[in-house]
Amino acid sequence: MPFAIYSPSRRAFWLAGAALATLLCAPLAHAGSDYPNKPIKLVVPYPPGGPTDIVARVVAQKLSERLGQSMVIENRPGAGGNLGAEAVARSPADGYTLVVATTAHAINPSLFSKLGYSITKDLAPISQLTAGPLVIVATPSLAASNVKELIALAKTKSGGINYASSGNGQSTHLSAELFNAMAGVKMNHIPYKGSAPALTDVMSGQADVMFDTMLSAMPFVKGGKLKAIAVTSAQRSPSAPDIPTVAESDLPGFEAIAWNGLMAPAGTPREVIDRLNAELKKVLESPDVKQRFDAQGFAAQWNTPANFNSFVQSEVEKWAKVAKASGAKLD
Template identity: 60%
Template sequence: MLKLKKFGKALAAAALVAGSTAVAAAEWPTQPVNLVVPYPPGGPTDIVARVVADELGKRLGQTVIVDNRAGAGGNIGADLVARANADGHTLLIATTAHAINMSLFKNLNYNTRTSFEPVSLLTEGPLVLVTNPDVKAGSVKELVELAKSSKHGLTFASSGNGQSTHLSAELFRTMAGIEMTHVPYKGSAPAMTDLMSGQVDIMFNTMLSSMPFVKEGKLKALAVTSAQRSQAAPDLPTIAESGYPGYEATAWNGLLAPKGTPADVLAKLNGALKEVLADPSVKERFAAQGFDARWLSTQDFGAFIDNEISKWADVVEKSGATVN
């Protein structure tokens, strides 16, 4: 009888915990949701975040605030969210960099695999290989020939160490067997300014940041980094079809929550995002930036991140890329 009483109490306690979790999830969010963007305002990730915040807030019935916490290649914002309360009110807009940083930086205060709960992918799209108009190359083949014939090789800009704009170029350098010197900047805007003025030769950058300058004749576009041609620039070949089969690098944005966030909260958030990313107006706004809206289940997004970490770790090792 005593054992039965203890068993009954244990069941009651378990039911109470389960019930409180369900109630918490049903009531969430109970306050404004903080969407941490680990980059400055105005960049591609910030633009994606503001579209998502606006639409997500409508579906959750709560304000979603975009909080820019830039610095250290996206690591400052990521560390902040990793240490936040796991109640679903502080979330991270993660990018390709948070997969790359796992192998590029030696002393991170967070672990992309274990410090967060995956929620969903948000967007994915190619980068575009652009050059200063004075660079004597009109194709990827001619660019490689130029690099091989140049005494000092080429210089390439990036929006910062560990960004997709950095490692996509390192992957290309390794596959093409050419010399290129990395020149990191604090964001895409200053990098583009120096590229257009001839301070650096090339850059792998987002289509959102690059294509307006291409249309104005201030930059030349040679290829896109995706496996297939981009609908935003269908005349541009891929790097893979330009002589480097297997080359593929995409810039993505996704949503992560602190480790330990209740599963029911994650499910509610993931379901709301599914509606947001299926909205035709959202798809149209992302397409104009060269991104595809892409929803994934929490489980599939976790697998996606795991694969990205492994992929870029291999690139870092083979290329010898370092943080400088």
């Protein structure tokens, strides 16, 4: 009667094999239990000095302290934020490469006919970081100080009015196109690679106006280098209550909000996503972070991965309608 399969040597062989398999699988089964055990790269798809970069550096510093690992900022600007986002979408889904997504990443699917990634399929939501209105700022010498005067000037100025943006497809671009459509004007678009160089040219008069985040624009308004015309939210901003909204000025119903959020490559382990989300909640609820963002017109905004996912989906749908109505298209 055959019994070799039960022999001590064969049994020892199978036991050794099983033990080896267990050892090999253990790191996979508990891949996120010791996360993070090395530095984390945070990709900012815009140049240094702009609003997204500012938010990223504040969050990275605080998150690094809580995680006990350094966070390395990598600025990868280009293609309206798409280059950096696509690079992260193609990175290993292990939680060590993250990206700061913005309103632009929800807009871009409606503007670019070909994208190398999908924000809803190739990136995993972790949490929103900030939300806030844009502010229309102008070079101090511009002969318009409110929305009504800006519209009148855009209709009569020879050559029209030039508006700067932080890049094609950004909220700073499409919010101005929404303004064009609702006001019945055609301001000329000048795209830049980020808010910092765009604001520099508005301050010098190379461009007339810009729809920018309060986080990056308001310090120059307070310093007298730019003048504020209106904010783009439905209500006035608590950090700048003297600046009227576009809606109350001359365009009822106008609203455009900018946001930032943290995302990882799709397929990142759930426990890694949850760890980052839990630590972000503490970071964004800390008084010093809230105070720093509030002072610049952004509200610290934490939410669950599920809620952030729903928010991103709704933003994609919202801006698709705006892009269609404005006729804006990029390639």
